Amino acid sequence: MRDMSPWREPVPPDGTMGEPRARGRFGEYGGRYAPESLVEACREVDEAFREAWADPGFRGALARLLAVHAGRPTPLTPARRLSEALGVQLYLKREDLTHTGSHKINNVLGQALLATRMGRRRLIAETGAGQHGVATATAAALLGLEATVFMGERDIERQALNVFRMRMLGAEVVPVTTGSRTLKDATSEAMRHWVGATGDSHYCIGSVVGPDPYPWMVREFQRIIGDEARAQCAAELRTGVPDYVVACVGGGSNAAGTFAGFADTPARLVGVEAEGGAGAARGRLGVLHGCRSLFLQDDDGQITQAHSIAAGLDYPGVGPEHAHLRDLGRARYVTVTDDEAVGAAVRLARTEGIVPALESAHALAWVISAAGGGDLPAGSTVLMTLSGRGDKDVSTLKELL
Missing domain, CATH: 3.40.50.1100 (Rossmann fold)
Incomplete structure (x- = not known):
C-alpha cells in the first residue's frame, strides 16, 4: 500500500x-474538450439534464425505478x-x-430515462469490468431501447460472464482491438462512434469522466x-x-x-x-x-x-x-x-x-x-x-x- x-x-x-x-470546471479541471461535432450534443445533454433534474416528475420516476427495479x-x-x-x-x-x-445501475437508469426524455432510441456505452455494460443493457431492455457496448478485447476475455449477460439482455457488444484493449480504448471507440450517431443515440458514460456535463451528471445520479x-x-x-x-x-x-x-x-x-x-x-x-x-x-x-x-x-x-x-x-x-x-x-x-x-x-x-x-x-x-x-x-x- x-x-x-x-x-x-x-x-x-x-x-x-x-x-x-462555468464551463463545467472543478477548479482547474473539467471542461468540454470535445470535437466540434460533439460540442452541440454535449450542450443538448447539459440542457436536458438541468431541465430534468429540476423536474419533480423526472426525479420521482427515477426514484421509483431505483426502488422497484434496482432494489x-x-x-x-x-x-x-x-x-x-x-x-x-x-x-x-x-x-x-x-x-x-x-452501483452502475444508479447512473444508468438516470441516463436511460434522460435519453428517453430527449427522444433518443439507443444507448452507447463503454465498459471495463462489464458492470456498466450489464447495467446499460438492463436499462435498455427495461425501457425498450437499443444498446451498443464497446469493450476492450482483453476485458472481454477476463469478464466473459458479463459479456454473456449483456448479449442475453439484447445488447450488441463491440470488441475493441486497439491500444491496450482495455477501458481507455473502449471509451475512445465509444466516443468516436457517438460522433456519427448523435441524432438518435445517447452516450451513457459510466463514470465521472468525459466532457461537461458528464462528470457532474454522473455524480448526481450516484449521489x-x-x-x-x-x-x-x-x-x-x-x-x-x-x-x-x-x-x-x-x-x-x-x-x-x-x-x-x-x-x-x-x-x-x-x-x-x-x-x-x-x-x-x-x-x-x-x-x-x-x-x-x-x-x-x-x-x-x-x-x-x-x-x-x-x-x-x-x-x-x-x-x-x-x-x-x-x-x-x-x-x-x-x-x-x-x-x-x-x-x-x-x-x-x-x-x-x-x-x-x-x-x-x-x-x-x-x-x-x-x-x-x-x-x-x-x-x-x-x-x-x-x-x-x-x-x-x-x-x-x-x-x-
Missing part, C-alpha cells in the same frame, strides 16, 4: 461537491468479525446487492449512495457520521457518489486506486476523453497504459472532481497492489461471507493495511462502499488461489 498525499484539516470549503463552475435503498452492513480483528468499526454500504450487482449512507449512519452511529469514508477509484463514480453525501461533514474521505492505474495519486495535468484532469503520462505527454487486476480500475486517469478534491486536501488518494486486493477479497469472504468485486477489494485492502499500520486509529468508525459483487471475478480468482 502507498499513501500518496498527506492528511489536511477535513473542513470542506464552501461549495465542495456542488454544481461545477434501493441498499443496506449498511456492519462487518462484525472483521471489525473485531482490525480494532475499528467497519460498515459496508452494500451496492453489491443492487440489481445487476453494482444516492452517499445520501442513503449519511441517513443510515445518522441512525446507526453514536457520532452520526463516520470518522472515515472510503471507496475505490477508477474513473471514480462510486467514490464521488459516496463522498457527496459526506462532503460537508468532518469525515475524512479516502479514494483507493490501483497501484498500476493511479491517476489521482501520480497523474499529471492533461486532456483525455473530453476533460482536463490528472492522467498517467510519459515525458512527452502521451497517455501511458494503466494496469489493474480489476478491469474497472484499469484506467489511466481520474475524474476531474477527484483531482480537485485532491488539490483541496478534502480527499486523500492512496494505492494498493493487485496482491493486496486479492488478499482483501479472500479475507472478506472468509470473515463476513461476502465475495466482493476486485474493484471494491482495493478499498478494503487499504482499510486492512491502515488499521494494522496505525493510519486508522483504534476504535475509528469507517464507512466503505462495497461497489460491486465478485461473481464476475471468480475466474480470475480461481487462477490465483
Whole structure:
C-alpha cells in the first residue's frame, strides 16, 4: 500500500461537491474538450439534464425505478468479525446487492430515462469490468431501447460472464482491438462512434469522466449512495457520521457518489486506486476523453497504459472532481497492489461471507493495511462502499488461489 498525499484539516470549503463552475470546471479541471461535432450534443445533454433534474416528475420516476427495479435503498452492513480483528468499526454500504450487482445501475437508469426524455432510441456505452455494460443493457431492455457496448478485447476475455449477460439482455457488444484493449480504448471507440450517431443515440458514460456535463451528471445520479449512507449512519452511529469514508477509484463514480453525501461533514474521505492505474495519486495535468484532469503520462505527454487486476480500475486517469478534491486536501488518494486486493477479497469472504468485486477489494485492502499500520486509529468508525459483487471475478480468482 502507498499513501500518496498527506492528511489536511477535513473542513470542506464552501461549495465542495456542488454544481461545477462555468464551463463545467472543478477548479482547474473539467471542461468540454470535445470535437466540434460533439460540442452541440454535449450542450443538448447539459440542457436536458438541468431541465430534468429540476423536474419533480423526472426525479420521482427515477426514484421509483431505483426502488422497484434496482432494489434501493441498499443496506449498511456492519462487518462484525472483521471489525473485531482490525480494532475499528467497519460498515459496508452494500451496492453489491443492487440489481445487476453494482452501483452502475444508479447512473444508468438516470441516463436511460434522460435519453428517453430527449427522444433518443439507443444507448452507447463503454465498459471495463462489464458492470456498466450489464447495467446499460438492463436499462435498455427495461425501457425498450437499443444498446451498443464497446469493450476492450482483453476485458472481454477476463469478464466473459458479463459479456454473456449483456448479449442475453439484447445488447450488441463491440470488441475493441486497439491500444491496450482495455477501458481507455473502449471509451475512445465509444466516443468516436457517438460522433456519427448523435441524432438518435445517447452516450451513457459510466463514470465521472468525459466532457461537461458528464462528470457532474454522473455524480448526481450516484449521489444516492452517499445520501442513503449519511441517513443510515445518522441512525446507526453514536457520532452520526463516520470518522472515515472510503471507496475505490477508477474513473471514480462510486467514490464521488459516496463522498457527496459526506462532503460537508468532518469525515475524512479516502479514494483507493490501483497501484498500476493511479491517476489521482501520480497523474499529471492533461486532456483525455473530453476533460482536463490528472492522467498517467510519459515525458512527452502521451497517455501511458494503466494496469489493474480489476478491469474497472484499469484506467489511466481520474475524474476531474477527484483531482480537485485532491488539490483541496478534502480527499486523500492512496494505492494498493493487485496482491493486496486479492488478499482483501479472500479475507472478506472468509470473515463476513461476502465475495466482493476486485474493484471494491482495493478499498478494503487499504482499510486492512491502515488499521494494522496505525493510519486508522483504534476504535475509528469507517464507512466503505462495497461497489460491486465478485461473481464476475471468480475466474480470475480461481487462477490465483
